Amino acid sequence: EFGGLSIEIESTVPEGAGLSSSAALEVATITALNEVFGLSLTDEERYRLSQRAENEFVGVKCGIMDQFASVMGRQDSAIFLDTVSMEYEYLPLELGAYSLVVFDSKVHHELLSGGYNSRREEAGKALEILGKRSYRDVSMVDLFTARSKMEDLYYRRAMHVVSENMRVLEVVKILVNSNYENLGRFLVQSHESLAYDYEVSCEEVDFTVDTLRNLNGVSGARMIGGGFGGSVLALCEKSEREKIVEFVRERYFEKFNIAMDAYEVRPSRGAGEIRE
Template sequence: MQTLLQQEFRSRYNHDFDRLFFAPARVNLIGEHIDYNGGLVMPCAITHGTYLAIKRTEEPVLKFSSLNFPEDTFEIPIQNSYTKNKDYWVNYPLGVVDYFTQKGLEPGGMEFLFYGNIPNGAGLSSSASIEVVTAYAIKTLYNVSYGTTQIALLSQEVENNFVGVNCGIMDQFSIAMGKANHALVLDCETLEFNYIPFQLKDHTLLVLNTNKQRTLAASKYNERRATCEAALKIFNQKGSFSSLCTIPEDFFENHKEMLTPEMQQRVKHVIYENQRVHQSAQALKQNNIIEFGQLMNASHESLMNDYEVTGLELDTIYLESIAFSGVVGCRMTGAGFGGCAIALVENNRVEDYKTHISNQYFNKIGYAPTIYEVSIGGGVQEIIL
């Protein structure tokens, strides 16, 4: 990778870069659609991600290019503030430059070359990876005393306020704070977190991209969130709960008739999914991959039947996976309605599984999924040359 970036940087800028940085992608292992209901998430960083080769220059210009979007290059003069550049990928790093500029840093000329081996639009958070690697690179080049938590928070602020996407903190936090061979159990409200060992000696973690763009994810997300907020107001006629995930199981079971049938389904997922995160943490602490796999399956079943955010493509991967000997767990990851699933597969069955799932998916959907073998890696870092 370093050699490729050296060649491409010279081709674009006629000299070598100064520093090389990497930020991972992330997958959420379990705990889906409950962060905005006061629940816990369990993401991990993976060894796929975004590389950034960068050089400071004397020229008062910011130059951006990417191997993933070779047709889009940008030269932007140094300014006191920057504005969103239509809908191009450059808004992610440009927003980070603007953030530092507004904080008084006044960064000078720089040349950027990005390369990501993350599928765009698949729900693995390529945008957050770009934001975090850019923020980490600038704070390193300019000796800004920001810790990794601050890097995550400023990257979220860029996505919210500059790019205009109202995301939560999970993506940026797990990318900044990831730890090799560990998952994070994160409270997105308080930012309290724990590292949980996740040893995959006899199993392989696979990411399966449905290759379906998540066309419904945003609108359905808003619908689900509004339904959950309405349900909380109804339950607070009988109690005083700060979020759905603070409601005890027995309270829900004894008072669920207050809700419409659809609300009952949504709240059932929220309460029991939050429990599954706690149960998953205990299973991984005991290195019980089989129990963790069963909790993954239960999570997908709930997302499919109660929260209804999966869709034909994700359900095909799930149903074909759990029917295959050697798969210990499978579930959608991310917002749903396309994007990716993850599967835990016995090492000696991985190649047969890839063939099986590719064939079955193609037969039912009409095109193939893309399958990645991933490892659980560390967070944002500089690659020492």
């Protein structure tokens, strides 16, 4: 049985910026309930319940990745997650001379009213046409072979998912070998696929990525989050970071009359009790 509970929420995660604020709220809430009421929930139960809240209560048909990361995060590590088997591996993400910077476009989205669910449905329809149970089973050869029986929209949706899966495997190799100088080009390829094949970017985000790509000291950049606004993640040389942030913010304000926010970010531990 649950007793009464008053909850005060304070957050530094901007809403609708593609930084998984909903997953952060869900996981933080279930973690607090777990502690207060002594529920003894496992890590898996925490991220599964959080995803269920998003799917069934909010109505966004998200996957498990955001909630999983919010529970299972580890300092200075990326997570290589297989969302079919739920096997995972921590990969080193100690960037040395580089840093990760998030640029918040301030074009905030509502995934429920946006095209997020429709993209999931379109990608699912493409998978049906391909005759596969999961995109992990679809090769580029399979996709090319089925091209003639797929409408262009479904082909492009499938192309994004298949090519993104391939990019993930390449990035895993980069992280294992700490070859961070090669990471940027995959960020750029990913953004181009999200913008043109999956069609979830927008003018403001594309402008930010294009501006970053043409600057010295930027290895690569891509949109992050559910799309239709949100933020851009850039891999920058630490020595040039402040200049890069200042220049991009100035250009963005000149173009859109919006004061962009920028944050240096790093992987940290998952949700837990904070004792002061």
